[in-house]
Amino acid sequence: MKSPQFSMLFTLVLTAFFSFSWATLPHQSFLQCLSLRSNDSSISKLIFTRTNSSYGSVLDSTLWNLRFNSTNTPKPLVIVTPTQISHIQATIHCSRKHGLQTRTRSGGHDYEGLSSIAKVPFIIIDLVHFRSVDVDVENRIAWVQSGASLGELYYRIAEKSTKLAFPAAVFHTIGVGGHISGGGFGLLLRKYGLAADNVLDAQFIDVNGRVLDRKSMGEDLFWAIRGGGGGSFGIVLSWKLSLVPVPANVTVFSVTRVLEQNATEVVHRWQYIARDLPDEVYSTVILRGINSTQDGRKTVLAIFSSLFLGTINELLPLMEQRFPELGLTRQNCTEMSYIQSLMVNNGLPNQPLEILLNWTSRVPIVSPSYKAKSDYVKEPISVTGLNGLFSRLTDETAALTTIVFVAFGGIMDRIPENATPFPHRAEICTRSFMTWVGKKKTTYTPKDTSIGLEVLIVI
Ligand SMILES: Cc1cc2nc3c(=O)[nH]c(=O)nc-3n(C[C@H](O)[C@H](O)[C@H](O)COP(=O)(O)OP(=O)(O)OC[C@H]3O[C@@H](n4cnc5c(N)ncnc54)[C@H](O)[C@@H]3O)c2cc1C
Structure with missing residues (x-):
C-alpha cells in the first residue's frame, strides 16, 4: 500500500x-x-x-x-x-x-x-475565406478558390450561363478543394469525366511555402494533385476549370420498384445496360430497406434515377429499346434546366437557387452522423449476390442504410487510365465494403464482383 x-x-x-x-x-x-x-x-x-x-x-x-x-x-x-x-x-x-x-x-x-x-x-x-469564383463565359473557364463550395461554383456559373456547367458532385456543400483533389464525379461523369479531368491549371503552395502554378510545379505534380488525394502534396489555393456545354433543357426521371415488383431482376439487368448507355445518360440506382405497403414486412426499394442531356422525346425511345424492363413512361420524366436538375438530385427541388450559396445548410438527405464508404466493382453481381445484399438491407440494423450504385462507362472508358491518379476510372474492384450500423459493425463481401459502378453506402 x-x-x-x-x-x-x-x-x-x-x-x-x-x-x-x-x-x-x-x-x-x-x-x-x-x-x-x-x-x-x-x-x-x-x-x-x-x-x-x-x-x-x-x-x-x-x-x-x-x-x-x-x-x-x-x-x-x-x-x-x-x-x-x-x-x-x-x-x-x-x-x-x-x-x-x-x-x-x-x-x-x-x-x-x-x-x-x-x-x-x-x-x-x-480555407473558409478562400472562396472566390470568377466565371469567364466567353472562354468557358472559371477560376475557383478551394474554400468555395460546389454550390457556390454552380450558382456563379448558372448566374452567367444556363448552357455551361462543371462536372462534379451534386451535394452543394462539398468543398472544391477536397473534391477535385480526390477526382470528383457527379451528374456529368459519363459525358465529361471527373472534375479533375477538367482542370487546366492550379495555384498551389508547397511544403516550403512556394506558390506554384502548372508551369512552375511541373506536369508530374500537376498530375498528382488531380486525384491523388487532398492533403498529400501541399495546399491547392485555386483551380482553373474548363467549363462544359449542357443543353438548355435536360430530362430527369425516377422510377421505383420494390422486391415484389421484380426489383432484384431489374437491378440485375441494369448492371448490364447502364454503363453502355449513350454518354448523355447519367444513371444511378438507390437502394434502401422499407416496410412493404402490402403486408408491412421489410422489403427493398430500388429507385432508378437518371439525368439525360436531351429531351423526353429523345429519351423515351432510347430507354424502350435499351432497357424495356424499366417500363419508363412520359409521366416519370420532367424537362428542366441543368441547374434545376442539380437541385432535384440534391434533394432541393422547388428551393430558390440561392440555397446553393448557403454552404452551412446541411444536405437534407444525409444523416448528420454517418459512415460512408465507396467500393468499385467490375463484374455484374449475380441475382444470388443481390439477394444476399438485399437481405442485409431488410435487416433492422440496416434501417438507416442507403446504397447508391452510380454507373461509370461513357467517356470514363476513353480517358487513359493513367491520365490522372484517380484509380477507379476503369473497371477496378476492391471487392468488399464495410458498414457501421448503429454501434454494430457488419461486413459484406460480395461473392462475385460487380460492374464498373461506384457503390456508396450512407448510414
Ligand atoms: C454527403 C457526401 C456526398 C458525396 N458525394 C460525392 C459524389 O457524388 N462524388 C464524389 O466524387 N465525391 C463525393 N463525396 C466525397 C467528397 O467529394 C470528398 O469527401 C471530398 O474530399 C470532400 O471535399 P471537401 O473539401 O468538402 O472536404 P475536406 O474534408 O475539407 O477535405 C478532404 C481532404 O482533402 C484535403 N484538402 C481539402 N482542401 C484541400 C486543399 N485546398 N488543398 C489540398 N488538400 C485539401 C483535406 O485535408 C482532406 O484530406 C461525398 C461526400 C459526402 C460527405
Whole structure:
C-alpha cells in the first residue's frame, strides 16, 4: 500500500508535469512564430486557440459528420483561417518549425474527417475565406478558390450561363478543394469525366511555402494533385476549370420498384445496360430497406434515377429499346434546366437557387452522423449476390442504410487510365465494403464482383 507521502509526492510531480507541459506547449511557440512571421497584426483575429470563445463554432462550422465531433475526437491546438497567401505561408513555416502537423480544410466533407482530426498535435488551416469564383463565359473557364463550395461554383456559373456547367458532385456543400483533389464525379461523369479531368491549371503552395502554378510545379505534380488525394502534396489555393456545354433543357426521371415488383431482376439487368448507355445518360440506382405497403414486412426499394442531356422525346425511345424492363413512361420524366436538375438530385427541388450559396445548410438527405464508404466493382453481381445484399438491407440494423450504385462507362472508358491518379476510372474492384450500423459493425463481401459502378453506402 502506498504511503500518504508517496501520494502527495506523486500528485506534486503530476501537477508540475502538467503545468510545465502546458506552459511549454508547442502551439505557444507556434503562435509567437506566426505573429512574427506574418508581419500582419490582423492575423490575430484569424487564429483560434482552445481558449478562444469562437473556437468551437469555427471547428464545427464544416465538421459535417458528427461522428468526428465527440468529446473523444482529437481537436486541433489552433485553427487558422487565413485571408491572404502570406498567412498560409507563415502557418506552414511555423508549424514545420515547431513540429506541428497541419490539416487543410476546404468543405470538411472528408468521409474519415481527415481535414479536422489527427492523432498527433495539429493545426487546421481552414480555407473558409478562400472562396472566390470568377466565371469567364466567353472562354468557358472559371477560376475557383478551394474554400468555395460546389454550390457556390454552380450558382456563379448558372448566374452567367444556363448552357455551361462543371462536372462534379451534386451535394452543394462539398468543398472544391477536397473534391477535385480526390477526382470528383457527379451528374456529368459519363459525358465529361471527373472534375479533375477538367482542370487546366492550379495555384498551389508547397511544403516550403512556394506558390506554384502548372508551369512552375511541373506536369508530374500537376498530375498528382488531380486525384491523388487532398492533403498529400501541399495546399491547392485555386483551380482553373474548363467549363462544359449542357443543353438548355435536360430530362430527369425516377422510377421505383420494390422486391415484389421484380426489383432484384431489374437491378440485375441494369448492371448490364447502364454503363453502355449513350454518354448523355447519367444513371444511378438507390437502394434502401422499407416496410412493404402490402403486408408491412421489410422489403427493398430500388429507385432508378437518371439525368439525360436531351429531351423526353429523345429519351423515351432510347430507354424502350435499351432497357424495356424499366417500363419508363412520359409521366416519370420532367424537362428542366441543368441547374434545376442539380437541385432535384440534391434533394432541393422547388428551393430558390440561392440555397446553393448557403454552404452551412446541411444536405437534407444525409444523416448528420454517418459512415460512408465507396467500393468499385467490375463484374455484374449475380441475382444470388443481390439477394444476399438485399437481405442485409431488410435487416433492422440496416434501417438507416442507403446504397447508391452510380454507373461509370461513357467517356470514363476513353480517358487513359493513367491520365490522372484517380484509380477507379476503369473497371477496378476492391471487392468488399464495410458498414457501421448503429454501434454494430457488419461486413459484406460480395461473392462475385460487380460492374464498373461506384457503390456508396450512407448510414
Ligand atoms: C454527403 C457526401 C456526398 C458525396 N458525394 C460525392 C459524389 O457524388 N462524388 C464524389 O466524387 N465525391 C463525393 N463525396 C466525397 C467528397 O467529394 C470528398 O469527401 C471530398 O474530399 C470532400 O471535399 P471537401 O473539401 O468538402 O472536404 P475536406 O474534408 O475539407 O477535405 C478532404 C481532404 O482533402 C484535403 N484538402 C481539402 N482542401 C484541400 C486543399 N485546398 N488543398 C489540398 N488538400 C485539401 C483535406 O485535408 C482532406 O484530406 C461525398 C461526400 C459526402 C460527405
